[in-house]
Structure formats: C-alpha cells, structure tokens
Amino acid sequence: MGSLLALSLLAAACGDDDDGDDAAADESAAGGTTTTTAPDYELEEPLRIVAVISEPGGSDPNAVPDYVDGIEMAIAEINEAGGLGGHPIEFEAVETPAVGDEITNSLNLALEEDPDVLLGPVSSTAVLAMAERVDAAGVPMIHNTTEPKVAGDGEAGSPWIFGNRPPNDGAARIAARYAVEELGAEEIGQLYVNTAFGQSGNEAQDAEIEELGAEVAAERSFEFNATDLTEAVLAMEDVDVVLDWGTPATVGLAVNTLAQQGLADVPHIGPGSVGFSFFADIVGDESLLEGVLGVVDCNPADDDREGVEAWHDAFVEEYGYEPSYGAAQMYDAVHIVAAIVNEAQAADPETIRQGLESLDGHEGICAIYSNENNVLQHSSVVVRFEDGSLVTEKTYDDVG
Amino acid sequence: MERFVSLFVTGVAQGAVFAVVALGFLLIHKATGVINFAQGDLVTLGAYIAIWAATDLELPLLGAYAVAVAALAAVGVLIERFAYAPIRDRSIHVVVISTLGAALVIRAVIVLWRGTSPTRLRGPLGFEVVEVLGARIPKQNLLIIGVTAVCVAALWLLFHRTQFGRQVRALASDRMAAQMQGIRVARMSMLTFGLAGGLSALAGVLIAPTRAVTVDLGFGPMLYAFAASILGGMGSIGGVVVGALAIGLVQQLGGGYLSPDYAEVYPFVLMLLVIALRPQGVLGSEVRARL
Amino acid sequence: MLEVRDLRVTYGTTVAVDGVDLDVGGGEIVALLGPNGAGKTSTLRAISRVVPATGTITFDGEPVGALRPEAVARRGLVHVPEGRHVFPNLSVHENLLVGRSARDGRPSAFEVDDVYDLFPELVPLRSRAGWALSGGEQQMVAIGRGLLAAPRLLLLDEPSLGLAPTVVDRVYAVLTEVAGRVPLLLVEQDTERALRLAARAYVMAAGRVALSGPAGEVAGRDELVASYLGRTATVRDGA
Numbered sequence: 031m032g033s034l035l036a037l038s039l040l041a042a043a044c045g046d047d048d049d050g051d052d053a054a055a056d057e058s059a060a061g062g063t064t065t066t067t068a069p070d071y072e073l074e075e076p077l078r079i080v081a082v083i084s085e086p087g088g089s090d091p092n093a094v095p096d097y098v099d100g101i102e103m104a105i106a107e108i109n110e111a112g113g114l115g116g117h118p119i120e121f122e123a124v125e126t127p128a129v130g131d132e133i134t135n136s137l138n139l140a141l142e143e144d145p146d147v148l149l150g151p152v153s154s155t156a157v158l159a160m161a162e163r164v165d166a167a168g169v170p171m172i173h174n175t176t177e178p179k180v181a182g183d184g185e186a187g188s189p190w191i192f193g194n195r196p197p198n199d200g201a202a203r204i205a206a207r208y209a210v211e212e213l214g215a216e217e218i219g220q221l222y223v224n225t226a227f228g229q230s231g232n233e234a235q236d237a238e239i240e241e242l243g244a245e246v247a248a249e250r251s252f253e254f255n256a257t258d259l260t261e262a263v264l265a266m267e268d269v270d271v272v273l274d275w276g277t278p279a280t281v282g283l284a285v286n287t288l289a290q291q292g293l294a295d296v297p298h299i300g301p302g303s304v305g306f307s308f309f310a311d312i313v314g315d316e317s318l319l320e321g322v323l324g325v326v327d328c329n330p331a332d333d334d335r336e337g338v339e340a341w342h343d344a345f346v347e348e349y350g351y352e353p354s355y356g357a358a359q360m361y362d363a364v365h366i367v368a369a370i371v372n373e374a375q376a377a378d379p380e381t382i383r384q385g386l387e388s389l390d391g392h393e394g395i396c397a398i399y400s401n402e403n404n405v406l407q408h409s410s411v412v413v414r415f416e417d418g419s420l421v422t423e424k425t426y427d428d429v430g
Numbered sequence: 431m432e433r434f435v436s437l438f439v440t441g442v443a444q445g446a447v448f449a450v451v452a453l454g455f456l457l458i459h460k461a462t463g464v465i466n467f468a469q470g471d472l473v474t475l476g477a478y479i480a481i482w483a484a485t486d487l488e489l490p491l492l493g494a495y496a497v498a499v500a501a502l503a504a505v506g507v508l509i510e511r512f513a514y515a516p517i518r519d520r521s522i523h524v525v526v527i528s529t530l531g532a533a534l535v536i537r538a539v540i541v542l543w544r545g546t547s548p549t550r551l552r553g554p555l556g557f558e559v560v561e562v563l564g565a566r567i568p569k570q571n572l573l574i575i576g577v578t579a580v581c582v583a584a585l586w587l588l589f590h591r592t593q594f595g596r597q598v599r600a601l602a603s604d605r606m607a608a609q610m611q612g613i614r615v616a617r618m619s620m621l622t623f624g625l626a627g628g629l630s631a632l633a634g635v636l637i638a639p640t641r642a643v644t645v646d647l648g649f650g651p652m653l654y655a656f657a658a659s660i661l662g663g664m665g666s667i668g669g670v671v672v673g674a675l676a677i678g679l680v681q682q683l684g685g686g687y688l689s690p691d692y693a694e695v696y697p698f699v700l701m702l703l704v705i706a707l708r709p710q711g712v713l714g715s716e717v718r719a720r721l
Numbered sequence: 722m723l724e725v726r727d728l729r730v731t732y733g734t735t736v737a738v739d740g741v742d743l744d745v746g747g748g749e750i751v752a753l754l755g756p757n758g759a760g761k762t763s764t765l766r767a768i769s770r771v772v773p774a775t776g777t778i779t780f781d782g783e784p785v786g787a788l789r790p791e792a793v794a795r796r797g798l799v800h801v802p803e804g805r806h807v808f809p810n811l812s813v814h815e816n817l818l819v820g821r822s823a824r825d826g827r828p829s830a831f832e833v834d835d836v837y838d839l840f841p842e843l844v845p846l847r848s849r850a851g852w853a854l855s856g857g858e859q860q861m862v863a864i865g866r867g868l869l870a871a872p873r874l875l876l877l878d879e880p881s882l883g884l885a886p887t888v889v890d891r892v893y894a895v896l897t898e899v900a901g902r903v904p905l906l907l908v909e910q911d912t913e914r915a916l917r918l919a920a921r922a923y924v925m926a927a928g929r930v931a932l933s934g935p936a937g938e939v940a941g942r943d944e945l946v947a948s949y950l951g952r953t954a955t956v957r958d959g960a
Contacts, residue, residue: 090545128546252688255646257447257637260440261685261693264433279548279642286641290559290568291436308548314550314643315557582811593818600808600819603851606771607806611871612794612823 059094073115077377079105079364080145081123082136082160083152089127094307096357097174098123099349104364114371119364122128125152133159141167147367147382149360150174157193170383172363172406174356176201176302178230182404191381192386194359194399194406198301200430201325201410202275205299206238208323208412209271212424213297216246219269221262221284223276224251231275231301239339256280263287271297278303282312289318299323305355305413305420319415323423327355328396329411332422341395352419355396359407361405362394366406435565437686438679443571444654445678446578446681450633451648451655452662452670453585454626459664460602461622463614464522467529468509469630471536476502476631477638479646480543481551489556499631506627507537510620518619540645547697553639574636598622649689657701657705663710676700722747722904723768723798723874728776730763738774739928745874745906752915752936753908755925761908762803764925766877768906769793769800781873794823797873801866803882803908805859809852813843816851816862820869829871830902836865839895855947857888864892868899878908893918916940 083097084090101121109118122143126136129275133151135236137160140148146171153156154177156426164171165188165281176198180188209215218239222228228251239246247269252264254277263284272279272288281300287295303309313319330353341361345353369392370385371377389401399406409427413420451469458466476498483494513532517524555569589595601608601618609615633651641647658677661667677697685693723745730738730954738760745751753761767774776785785793794800808816817833818916837844840861846854854862860880867875880896881889893914896905900918909915922933922939932939 093545129541253650254693255644255650255652257641257647258440258444258682260691261437261682264436264686265690277548282548282550283641286557289568290557308547308549311550311591312548314552314639318557394475490866596811596815596819597822599811601816603808603810604806606790607802607808608819609790610769610771610794610800610802610806611819611866612799612825614791614795614821614822615789646902 042172063269071375073114073117073371073375073377075377076117076120076369077114078120078122078146079149079367080140081121081149081360082140082141082156083123083150083350084126084128085123087365088125089132093128094354094356095349095351097150097360099345100353100360100362101149101364102356103345103348104361104368105138105320108364108368113179114368114377115375119368126156127154134163137163141169145169146377146379147172149363152356157191157269158186161188161191164188165261169326169379170386172366172386174359174363179199180404187200187404189387190383192401192404194363194405195302195327196397196407196410196429197229198227200236200408201302202273203236203238204410204412204426204429205273205275205301205323205325205425206244207242207426208325208424209273209297210239210242210244211269211300212412215270215297216244217269218233218244219266219272219296220246220249220300221259221266221272221274221276221280222249222251223254223256223280225254225277227277228275235273235275252276252280254280256283258288259283260291263291263293265331266293266296267291269296271299274298274300275422276300278306278309278312282314284307285313285318285322286315289315294318294321297321297323299325302355304415305329307352307354310418316418318320319418322415324420325410326420327407327410328358328411329413329422330355330358330395331420332413333411333425338395358394358396362399365426366392366399432564432566433686434683435563436567437682439562439565439567439571439575441679441682442626442675443574443678444681445658445675446575447633447637447651448654448658448670448677449674450578450581450629450636451651452658452674453582453667454629454633455655455659456662456664456667456670457585457598457622457626457629458619459659460519461598462514462525462619463602463605464514464525464529465659466509466514466623466626467652468513468533468536469528469626469655470648470650471533471540471635471666472502472505472509472627472630473634473648474643474645475505475536475540476634476650477551477643478540478634479631480638481535481549481643482544482633498635499628502631502634503624503628506623506625506630507620508612509627510623510689514619514623515616529562537645546645548642548644551635551638551643568640570639574640577632577636581629581694582671589667594621618627654678654697658696660701665710722749722781723778723906724779725764725768726777726779728764728767728774728778730760730767730772730774732772736928738767740776741925741928741930743923743930745904748904749902749921750900750907750919752912752919752922753906753925754910754912754915754922754939755931757910758927759925760928761925762878765800765878765906767910769876771800785864791823794870795825797823797871798876799823799825799861799867799870799872799874800876801878801880803878805856805863805864807851807859807862809850811851812848812856813851813858813862814847817865817869820951821871823870823872827871827873829869831868831871831899832866833869839868839898840865840891842891845917852937857884857891860884860888860892861895864895868903872903872905874906876906876908879910880907881909881911881914889914890944895916912940 084093085098086093086095105119105121124136133156139160152174154175157173157175157177157180171191173193176195180191222232248265274284305326374381392399397407397409408429410429411425412423414423454469479492479501480498482488483497511534514526553570558569559566597613654677658674661673680696680700684696725743728741755761766772770793780798816886881891916936919936922936
C-alpha cells in the first residue's frame with residue numbers, strides 16, 4: 031500500500047514537471063559541444079544502463095558499432111561533467127544476436143546486470159523475443175526498431191517498452207506525400223515486399239495517395255527473396271514516381287533493374303534501409319545510386335538544426351566514421367534518461383519508465399522526442415543520394 | 431513486343447538457374463534415390479564463398495567463382511559423408527530429414543560467418559544491357575543462359591558418354607544389379623554429391639550478381655528447381671531442363687500477362703497440374719521414385 | 722576357389738538357407754539344383770552379399786563374407802541374377818559397358834566385341850533400351866555383362882527361366898562355349914541341361930544340401946533325388 035502511494039506521488043511529480051524535463055533536455059541537446067552541469071543532489075546508487083545490442087566482432091557479423099558508440103559518447107560526456115547524482119553512469123553492453131534462440135539468453139544476462147534501463151535491441155525479432163520477459167521484469171526499455179507489435183497498443187506492447195524510431199506506416203506515408211507534394215507526381219507506381227512491413231507501408235501509402243488526389247498507376251508486390259523484378263519494373267514504365275517499400279535486398283534489385291530497363295530517371299523512393307551503409311554495396315554501382323531517395327529517421331550528416339552539425343563533427347572526430355541515424359538515436363536515448371533522472375532526482379526503473387511515458391518535447395540530435403503510444407520519435411527525413419552521400423531534402427515532423 | 435522479349439529472356443534466364451539447381455537434384459537422386467534439400471543452401475553458400483574469395487582474398491572474379499565451385503564440391507562430399515552415408519540404409523524419410531538438417535547447419539554457418547545483412551557479388555558484365563528487338567536485356571541474363579547451356583551439354587555427355595555417367599544411370603535404374611556389377615555405390619554417391627555441390631555453387635555465382643545476396647538466396651531457386659524436377663519426371667536431363675524453363679517462363683509470362691500478384695504461384699500450379707495429369711512428368715517415361 | 726561353410730540365411734522367421742557347405746574349385750563348373758524354394762537363389766545372393774547371411778564364405782583364400790556386394794563383384798565373384806536385371810534405361814551396348822565396372826584391373830578374357838560374337842543377335846540391338854528387349858535378349862545381355870566383368874567365378878541364377886526352348890538352347894550353347902574359360906556356379910531348375918554342362922552338382926532341398934557329387938552320379942540318382950524332395954524334412958546334410 032505504501033509503495034503504491036509512493037508510486038502515484040512520483041507519477042504525479044513527474045507529470046507536473048514536463049517543462050522541467052524540457053529544460054534539462056535542452057541543455058543536453060547541444061551534445062558534443064555543451065557540458066551539462068550536474069544538478070546538486072545525491073543518488074543512493076549510480077544509474078545503471080545496460081545495452082542489448084550486438085557489437086562488431088560479436089555474434090552478428092554485420093553488427094555496426096554505431097549504436098554502442100552513440101551510447102558511450104553520451105555517457106562519456108555526462109560522466110566527464112560529474113555524472114548523475116554524484117555518481118558516474120555505469121554501463122554494460124551485452125552481446126545480443128539479431129536472430130535466434132540466444133536472444134533470450136542475452137536478455138537474461140542483461141537483467142542480471144541489474145539495469146535501471148535497457149537500451150536496444152535494434153532488431154524486430156529481438157524485441158519481440160524479449161517483450162514478455164521485459165514486461166515481467168519491470169525494467170524500462172528503449173528499443174531502436176519500428177516494430178508495431180511492441181507499440182503501446184500492440185499485441186506485445188508493455189508500459190515498460192518504448193521505441194525511439196518513427197512508425198513504419200508513418201514513414202511510408204511521408205514517401206507518398208513527398209512524391210505528390212514535392213515532386214508533383216500524379217501517377218504513382220508502388221513496389222512492396224509481401225511482409226507485414228511492406229504491406230502496412232503499402233496500405234498507408236494508398237491512403238495518403240488517395241487523400242492527396244493522386245493515383246496509383248501500377249502496383250507490384252513480391253516475396254522477400256525475389257530473384258528478379260523485371261516484370262514489376264517494366265510495369266513502372268509510365269509512372270511519375272516509384273515508391274518502394276521493399277527489403278534492402280529488393281530495393282537494391284529494383285535500383286539495378288530500373289537502371290537496366292532505362293528507367294533510372296524515374297524518382298525512386300525507398301524506406302529507411304536506403305540509409306544503411308551496406309545499401310551502396312547491395313546496389314553494387316555507386317553511379318546507380320544518384321537520385322535514389324529514401325525516408326530515413328534523420329540525417330545527422332546534413333541537418334541545420336542547432337548543435338547537430340557540431341555533434342556530427344565530434345562523432346566523426348571521435349569514432350572516425352559517419353554516424354547513422356541509429357548512432358544519433360542511441361546517443362539521444364542516454365540523454366533522455368539522464369534528463370529524467372536529473373529531474374526526478376531518482377534513478378530507479380519505475381521513475382525512468384514514468385519519465386519516458388510523460389516525455390514531451392525532448393530535443394535531441396536525431397529528433398524532438400515525445401511519447402505517444404510508447405513511440406518516442408515522430409519525425410522522418412527524405413534524403414537523396416548525391417555523390418555517394420545522403421543529402422537532406424525535407425524533414426517531416428508529423429510522421430505519427 | 432519489347433515487353434514480351436524482355437519477359438521471355440528473363441524467364442529463360444531464371445529457368446536456366448533453376449535447371450542448374452535441378453540437375454544437382456537429379457544427379458544425387460539418380461545415384462542415391464534421395465532428394466537433397468540442402469541444395470538451396472549450397473547455392474547460397476557458393477555465392478558467399480565467391481564473395482569472400484573476391485573481396486577478402488581479392489581474387490579476380492573468375493578465380494573467385496572457381497574457388498566457390500571447388501569449395502562447394504568439397505562441401506557436397508562432406509554432406510554425403512556426414513549427412514547421408516551413415517544413414518544410407520535407413521528409411522528415406524530419415525535421409526531427407528538429415529539433408530534438411532544439413533541445410534540448417536549451412537544456413538547457421540553462413541549467418542555466423544557473413545551475417546544477415548544483404549551483400550553483393552559482382553558479375554563479370556556489371557549492369558550492362560543489350561537491346562534485342564527493342565527490349566533491354568541484361569547481359570548477365572545472356573551469360574546465365576549461355577553457361578547453363580554449356581553445363582547441360584557437358585552433363586549430357588557425362589551421363590551418356592562416360593563410364594561414370596553409365597554407372598550413375600545404372601545405379602538409378604537398378605541399385606541391386608548395379609552393386610552386383612561392381613559399381614561402387616558409396617563412391618558414386620560421394621561423387622554425385624560433390625558434383626551437385628559444384629553445380630549449386632555455379633547456380634549461386636550465376637544468380638548472385640543479378641540481386642542482393644542474403645542467406646535466403648538459394649531458397650527460391652531450390653523450390654522452383656524442385657518443381658522443375660517434378661515437372662521433368664526426375665528422370666532425364668532433358669526433362670529437368672524443359673521443366674525448369676517451363677517454370678521460369680510461366681512465372682514471368684504469367685506475371686506479365688495474367689496477373690502479377692500470382693507470379694510466384696504459377697509454377698506450383700503448373701507442377702500440381704502435371705502431378706495430377708501426368709505423374710511421370712512431361713518427358714518422363716518411367717515412374718521410379720523413392721520420394 | 723570358393724568355399725562356403727555353414728551358410729545360413731533367414732528372412733524374418735523364415736529360414737531360407739540352413740547350414741549349407743559348398744565348394745567350387747578352380748576351372749570347375751558346378752550346378753546347384755533343387756526345387757522351387759529350396760534356397761538356391763538365397764545361397765547365391767548370400768555369396769554375392771546382397772542378402773545378409775551367417776557362416777563363412779572364402780573366395781580364393783580370402784574371406785568375403787563381410788564385404789559389400791560391389792566389393793565382392795570387384796574380386797571377380799560376379800553374379801548374373803535371376804530375372805536378368807538388365808538396366809532398363811541403358812541401351813544394350815551401355816549395359817555391356819557397365820559390366821566392365823567390376824574388373825578392378827583384372828585382365829578380361831572377354832571384350833565387348835567378343836560378347837557380340839557370342840551373341841550375334843545382340844548386334845542389331847546395340848542401341849535398344851534394356852526395357853524394350855525380350856526375355857531371351859535380356860538374358861543374353863545379362864550373361865554378356867557378367868562375362869565383361871572379368872569373372873573369376875560366374876554365379877548364374879536360372880538362365881533358362883521363362884525362356885522359350887529354342888532360346889534356352891542358344892543360351893546353353895554359349896554357356897558351353899565359355900565354360901572352359903570361366904568357372905561357373907549354375908543355379909538351375911532344368912536339371913537335365915545343368916547336369917550336361919556341370920562336372921559336379923549339389924542338390925538343395927528346404928535350405929539344406931540334400932545330395933552332392935559328380936554330375937554323372939547325381940544324374941544317375943535323379944529318381945532318388947526326386948523321391949527325396951517329397952520328404953526333405955528328414956534329410957540330414959548330405960555333403
């Protein structure tokens with residue numbers, strides 16, 4: 031009874047202090063350049079952050095260092111400025127494969143580290159495999175996936191689980207909106223993969239296209255392991271724009287096939303995977319990438335919001351490579367948690383969960399974060415390949 | 431017209447890849463009576479080994495392809511030794527499950543070794559196209575068709591003009607009599623598994639440059655090759671090749687002229703029709719299946 | 722050359738061969754006679770290892786009882802099976818060529834052309850598929866295929882079974898012709914023909930050897946053998 035009372039008091043306190051959150055967040059948003067002055071309070075125990083993410087050299091040969099580097103960059107900043115509540119933040123990364131039975135094992139190891147908050151995983155498979163256990167354990171999690179089943183109203187949703195990527199169907203709508211409003215497309219061609227990802231993206235685009243008064247002139251779907259898209263691409267001959275909600279492999283295949291069929295000039299808008307570093311490898315010929323568009327979560331390499339460029343440069347300086355949007359989002363996740371802890375002057379899981387639940391307007395590197403349906407990010411950026419790098423075309427803040 | 435030519439050539443090229451995989455099925459089936467369901471994953475592994483040889487070892491492209499074919503021949507023999515030979519006298523179901531097990535092992539090894547992110551194998555011809563009757567035909571597709579034709583001819587000669595080929599065919603038609611004639615059954619099955627492994631790698635390096643390479647690369651071709659084998663009656667090279675081309679063409683032309691939504695399904699509809707109407711296959715003259 | 726001791730073959734609970742001893746010397750033609758179900762074919766199959774058996778089988782001083790069938794054949798113990806088992810999808814010529822598989826480096830007394838000389842009726846059928854041959858033609862191919870294996874002992878199972886008398890004459894004419902060059906162990910229901918060809922004979926009944934001896938003696942005791950066959954259960958090993 032007593033603890034319940036305490037919980038509701040805490041909840042009330044957090045709920046009332048949204049503005050305070052923003053203030054704390056603003057300080058950290060400037061990222062690599064500004065130091066956060068530690069508020070004068072004492073935590074009983076240091077904040078413990080545990081990541082369930084694969085790092086290069088671990089179980090997943092394709093693991094990229096971005097996520098953990100983003101986390102460590104933020105933690106280093108905070109700890110250099112005096113830590114949180116008189117303690118440096120403690121951090122462990124638990125090797126977590128993208129697929130397979132070992133996922134649960136990784137989560138168990140992570141929970142044994144006694145975390146106050148879990149960061150990751152970064153694959154839909156992993157977050158679905160972990161959801162039930164995380165809910166039972168009562169530890170807040172910020173995962174970096176668009177998996178709708180773990181959104182607040184999803185079948186595997188939990189009050190403890192939050193995602194910091196914008197929803198897939200929202201990003202798909204953005205592709206359609208950009209095609210119509212910015213490229214002036216009237217006749218739209220759609221390609222999509224026959225998976226939940228492709229189908230929900232396609233439906234969202236259909237609705238958006240109809241709403242904007244444009245028309246779907248050709249529509250083709252294919253299996254995730256399609257080996258040939260000649261027929262599908264030939265059907266795109268007379269469209270103004272191709273919207274492509276495929277897997278990285280099929281989008282790459284579509285880029286190749288469009289070029290081979292002499293349709294390289296038709297604007298081709300893909301999903302976020304266009305922003306993955308391996309996408310250029312898949313396409314195989316850099317010149318074919320010119321003009322390919324993608325809807326990504328953010329593009330730190332080309333973002334004129336205050337502090338982003340400085341953060342980007344600091345990241346490149348520190349780690350020696352271009353940070354993906356995942357690096358920025360995980361960097362932001364640490365600062366979101368730090369802001370919540372500073373505001374509440376407490377670092378227990380429930381406090382952090384409540385802080386995430388009531389998150390509103392935290393300005394980070396990748397986006398301005400607010401909670402809605404346990405999804406924290408609601409913006410997307412349309413980017414275009416130019417000379418091998420991604421140029422920001424337009425930012426949308428109402429992705430849903 | 432361009433559209434027809436484009437779809438037709440694509441269909442033949444796809445069918446050609448299915449044919450190469452199906453010939454691997456046929457070889458092993460003839461020598462051992464089993465269907466090797468690891469064939470699709472051998473296709474994938476072949477592509478990954480070629481990628482590894484081309485990027486990590488920095489071999490020239492054709493050298494990398496040769497490494498892949500040789501390596502997969504060895505893998506084929508290993509599968510025979512570990513997944514087939516120890517249980518060859520057991521029920522056919524046990525053997526087939528064992529090849530499925532081998533498939534899962536190969537897949538897991540690929541994921542551990544190269545990961546799940548898509549990657550790329552370069553083709554010798556890049557993305558060049560030639561115009562044929564107004565249609566833009568990727569040169570890689572023509573290469574696939576050409577290499578497959580050579581491969582089919584070579585296999586035909588092997589089957590009909592060499593003692594090895596006669597022995598495989600003898601083994602397929604009467605196992606006991608073949609043994610009584612001194613045909614070394616164990617060696618035949620090792621050799622055919624090895625050859626089929628090499629063929630899988632060939633299919634892998636042919637198809638990989640046309641698309642991104644993922645751990646699923648060989649799965650579709652294996653399913654269609656299986657359908658092609660059923661269509662062809664699992665008996666003769668000619669039957670299998672006709673079956674494979676029919677599958678590729680039905681898929682492309684059905685997708686192009688009937689409804690694209692079912693392009694993936696047409697080949698199997700065709701297969702079921704053939705099973706119902708002509709169970710010995712389109713060119714088959716005999717039904718002899720241990721599966 | 723071939724020594725078989727205490728050979729036993731069982732199919733489930735049925736005992737097909739029940740302790741057979743049998744010898745074939747170098748250069749010898751031996752007939753294995755007996756009624757249907759006596760265990761003759763099972764004995765041959767056990768020797769060529771296509772059915773499991775217990776007992777010892779020694780060929781040319783070496784035990785072969787644990788070898789695989791193809792290894793037995795490669796040692797020169799070549800079996801021309803009952804029912805011919807011509808490869809149906811191989812041509813006549815290819816069937817003959819496959820016969821060479823078992824040579825394993827041994828010099829062969831017969832080459833493909835020699836077989837065509839022995840069976841000129843096969844010449845026009847060279848490229849005909851095995852399944853399209855008549856029974857007699859298949860028997861010729863099967864014998865030819867066996868001869869091409871460079872046999873040191875040819876196991877011949879029922880070469881006259883199901884054939885017209887004129888065809889049987891042809892087959893036996895050829896067997897007589899090769900008999901001097903290849904030792905034979907001949908299983909046959911046509912006792913008369915077999916005893917004309919063979920030097921020695923074994924008569925089997927109910928899985929056992931009921932009688933054995935020089936062909937002339939066995940032939941002389943034909944009546945006796947026939948009378949034995951009705952009461953085999955009481956017959957002890959007669960070797």
